[in-house]
Amino acid sequence: MSEVLEAPVQAKKEAQEFEPKIVAFLCKWCSSAGSDLAGVSRLQYPPNAVPIQVMCSGSVSPLYILSAFNKGADGVLVSGCHPGDCHYLKGNFFARRRIYLVQKLLKFIGLESDRFRMSWVSAAEGTKYAQVVADFVKDIKALGPQRKLKAKN
Amino acid sequence: MVAIEDIRTRARELLEGGKVRAVLGFRRSSAGLLAEPTFVTELNDVASLVWDATCVHNLALYLVNEKKRQKAERNPDTRPLAVIAKGCDSRAINVLLQENHIARDEVVVLGVSCEGGGVIDVRKLADVLRGKEATAAAYEGLGSVKVTTASGEATLAASDVLADRCLECATAYPSVSDVLFGEKVDERGFSSRFAATKAVAAMTEEERSAFWDGHFERCIRCYACRAVCPMCYCDECVVDSTSFIVGPTTTAEEKANRIRWIQRSTTPADNAMYHMVRAMHLAGRCVDCAECERVCPVNIPLRLLNTSLESEALEMFEYTPGTDPAQPSLISSFRDGDPNDFVR
Amino acid sequence: MDTILKKERLGEWVAQIGSRARVFAPAYADGIWNFSPVAAGVSIELDHGNTVRPAKGFVFPQREVLYRFRQESGKAPELTETLPDTTPTVVFGVRPCDGRAMVRNDKVFTCGFKDPYYSARRDQVVFVGLACNMPPSQNCFCLSMGGSPHSEDGLDVLMTELDGRYHVKAITPKGKAIVESGAALFDKMQVPDGNAVAKVHADADKCPQRSLAAMEKIAAGLKEHFESPKWDELARACIGCGACTYLCPSCHCFDINDEITGNTPLTGERVRTWDNCQFPDFTMHSSGHNPRHDTGARLRQRVSHKLLYFVENHNMQQCTGCGRCISHCPVGIDIVRVATEVTGQ
Numbered sequence: 004m005s006e007v008l009e010a011p012v013q014a015k016k017e018a019q020e021f022e023p024k025i026v027a028f029l030c031k032w033c034s035s036a037g038s039d040l041a042g043v044s045r046l047q048y049p050p051n052a053v054p055i056q057v058m059c060s061g062s063v064s065p066l067y068i069l070s071a072f073n074k075g076a077d078g079v080l081v082s083g084c085h086p087g088d089c090h091y092l093k094g095n096f097f098a099r100r101r102i103y104l105v106q107k108l109l110k111f112i113g114l115e116s117d118r119f120r121m122s123w124v125s126a127a128e129g130t131k132y133a134q135v136v137a138d139f140v141k142d143i144k145a146l147g148p149q150r151k152l153k154a155k156n
Numbered sequence: 157m158v159a160i161e162d163i164r165t166r167a168r169e170l171l172e173g174g175k176v177r178a179v180l181g182f183r184r185s186s187a188g189l190l191a192e193p194t195f196v197t198e199l200n201d202v203a204s205l206v207w208d209a210t211c212v213h214n215l216a217l218y219l220v221n222e223k224k225r226q227k228a229e230r231n232p233d234t235r236p237l238a239v240i241a242k243g244c245d246s247r248a249i250n251v252l253l254q255e256n257h258i259a260r261d262e263v264v265v266l267g268v269s270c271e272g273g274g275v276i277d278v279r280k281l282a283d284v285l286r287g288k289e290a291t292a293a294a295y296e297g298l299g300s301v302k303v304t305t306a307s308g309e310a311t312l313a314a315s316d317v318l319a320d321r322c323l324e325c326a327t328a329y330p331s332v333s334d335v336l337f338g339e340k341v342d343e344r345g346f347s348s349r350f351a352a353t354k355a356v357a358a359m360t361e362e363e364r365s366a367f368w369d370g371h372f373e374r375c376i377r378c379y380a381c382r383a384v385c386p387m388c389y390c391d392e393c394v395v396d397s398t399s400f401i402v403g404p405t406t407t408a409e410e411k412a413n414r415i416r417w418i419q420r421s422t423t424p425a426d427n428a429m430y431h432m433v434r435a436m437h438l439a440g441r442c443v444d445c446a447e448c449e450r451v452c453p454v455n456i457p458l459r460l461l462n463t464s465l466e467s468e469a470l471e472m473f474e475y476t477p478g479t480d481p482a483q484p485s486l487i488s489s490f491r492d493g494d495p496n497d498f499v500r
Numbered sequence: 501m502d503t504i505l506k507k508e509r510l511g512e513w514v515a516q517i518g519s520r521a522r523v524f525a526p527a528y529a530d531g532i533w534n535f536s537p538v539a540a541g542v543s544i545e546l547d548h549g550n551t552v553r554p555a556k557g558f559v560f561p562q563r564e565v566l567y568r569f570r571q572e573s574g575k576a577p578e579l580t581e582t583l584p585d586t587t588p589t590v591v592f593g594v595r596p597c598d599g600r601a602m603v604r605n606d607k608v609f610t611c612g613f614k615d616p617y618y619s620a621r622r623d624q625v626v627f628v629g630l631a632c633n634m635p636p637s638q639n640c641f642c643l644s645m646g647g648s649p650h651s652e653d654g655l656d657v658l659m660t661e662l663d664g665r666y667h668v669k670a671i672t673p674k675g676k677a678i679v680e681s682g683a684a685l686f687d688k689m690q691v692p693d694g695n696a697v698a699k700v701h702a703d704a705d706k707c708p709q710r711s712l713a714a715m716e717k718i719a720a721g722l723k724e725h726f727e728s729p730k731w732d733e734l735a736r737a738c739i740g741c742g743a744c745t746y747l748c749p750s751c752h753c754f755d756i757n758d759e760i761t762g763n764t765p766l767t768g769e770r771v772r773t774w775d776n777c778q779f780p781d782f783t784m785h786s787s788g789h790n791p792r793h794d795t796g797a798r799l800r801q802r803v804s805h806k807l808l809y810f811v812e813n814h815n816m817q818q819c820t821g822c823g824r825c826i827s828h829c830p831v832g833i834d835i836v837r838v839a840t841e842v843t844g845q
Contacts, residue, residue: 228793
């Protein structure tokens, strides 16, 4: 009986031990401020996302995203201002098109589509940021470590 | 039928009048069946120009390369270049015009219609001929290609020996030209647009992943795909390191910490990085001349990466590269109605 | 040591070797011939054209880790040696042009200074050659390069296909060892076998090939025409890719880079990778000056290295006439035609 029980317990333990590394490219004006708000509001959310502040979601080159995966990220998040709220007026619209294509390309070469996400998080949406990260971590935990694009070192 | 004499006559006129500095065309090659690019500057060499289904190259590439060459010259000849361009090649010229890489008066486009046919794929031909070497190949119309081998002539089904890009091509005639040789033929019945890329997209995630892992692993990073691409005209590519200057005061730390997005090592992950960066860089710019796939010595189906994004651009953004030099480029434009559901 | 192996016993011989070593043989996959690992119990068929990639990668891989390093801030770096894995490896179906290229690579890596990475591999890899009964490609020109479709240079064993059987000749001690290890499978060579081998070799020599003038003439011509305007003319269509040299069995230029894997402490590997004289950053100086600044100068470098500089240094041509650089050039640049036209032979 104990043998039957142990296997799933063991698997669950391993899944718990895997803590995904997420690289989050956050725009300075909205999403980064949103993540700060989540912090100062003392919201509880997983610490897996490493924030990288960028001036605009439109300034995130596809190379940054690919490079993050290459350096071992299990997931990459690009987050910017809601459409219409861009500090530079149009940056997030450019980002949306470009990120859409990156997502399709990653899917085309067989990377799990849950590993790459985009979100709109305003400076007031601390709770949303916490939720986006919590969901992301949960989904990536289910997938396990990213190996496809990771440099083998 | 496109009569090669017509092209030669036109080339002769252009050279005689001194209107162009060279006519870029095709001639027979000592290396095998395929024609090779040639720069005709002397009237005597006009007779070497050929036109048939072995003229696979996209000569728009040389508009870019010659521009770089001119920059290095002290007294460059600034007369335009005349270039023989098929449908796909002319689309490439359109993209170069759109991006202001060249000006319209720098090029005389001698447009050639494929007349419903296309160019051959030597790998397919080798399979069909089972080891016999072909010495000539010509599209005959009505879906057949005449191939000459040492043991005689054979008429083969075009769908068996034409390149995939030609089978899937929707406009096999120039979209920009100063002179047009041959008839525009719209009816083609070989294959549907994006058929090959859709077949890969239809695989399961695991299958697609394994498919590309196998291909990327083989890459030797000779960069033939990049070198042959008329759109890959960056002065410095992300995989090169021509602008990192190491001087007497450069510290070991600086050298160690310099950004290398992609290592020179041919590991599967770095190979994948290179091809993905290239594919992204060609989104909305690739005109599907599929030269990258043809020149790949290890036969990686590179065209699929580009056509997958081309099909997305068409479906989601109604964007077709190379049709109109005045349109804004795919990723420097947007519409309010662009997909938004994927964003959280 | 000459022996005869019946074709149906080839599989058994391969299996015997496979129990002690990694075995590679040409396989056709994804539209190209390539040296692929032979799985246990799988038979091989030696009916291939020349592989797209040459056999040099077995002794000079495209990526080689030279050593690992680790450095705590302010302290001396610790280095860890990483000599290559020396699992015995046997490669079947190596064409004589690739075998002869190995002799050239040996000159570079083992004469004067003995490269430990190259030597460690070279000492354990066994190259089992297959003589060409007909030119495997329309761009072959081994005879003009002083080789032949059945040259033994650089190979450990040479197999020649006869009717229903192979003539197997062990050339080096490494080769003898793998033939002797399967001794029970081989038959003794009889006089008619010897005659058949001689005939097959003589017939192969008569197959038409592309041709290039004699070594001395070409070398002298290249020296004389170093400044020829022909170089630029012939290279005008060159797109500057590296297919010709990466596919060359005797190109051996390499680059050394540090690949950083971590910053605190600083960790990483010093890695040797193939380099390519056709790339714009090849031998570029730190000042930004490029001694070979355009495609003409780079084509001259490649052709002259093969047919002039190597002759001056080692009294042999570096090119072995496999024809890969011609067949795989995207724009039809042809070393035979280039050398002929530049030297006016």
